[in-house]
Amino acid sequence: MPYINIKVTDEGVTKEQKEALIKxxxxxxxxxxxxxxxxxxVVIDEVNTDNWGIGYDQVTTLRNKQ
Incomplete structure (x- = not known):
């Protein structure tokens, strides 16, 4: 009984994209x-960008720099 956990930032992943990930x-x-x-x-967790860090920065900060 496999359990797959996908974590993505909560930046507008659509229902169709989630269905594609599950399939x-x-x-x-x-x-x-x-x-x-x-x-x-298959479980998809959407994580707020304030709660996701890369290096020393929150993803929110990195996105704002782009």
Missing amino acids: GTTQLMVDVLNKNPETTF
Whole structure:
């Protein structure tokens, strides 16, 4: 029973994109590890950019610099 946890920043990931992530990661488990898709769980966590850091900076700060 695979459990896949995807974490992305909360910057407008659409329902369709999330569906594609769920389908794609489930299919990857089927193709690579021969797992049953009926018992493969995918959870997508959207993390606020203030709560995600890269190096010394919050992603919010990095995005504002761009």
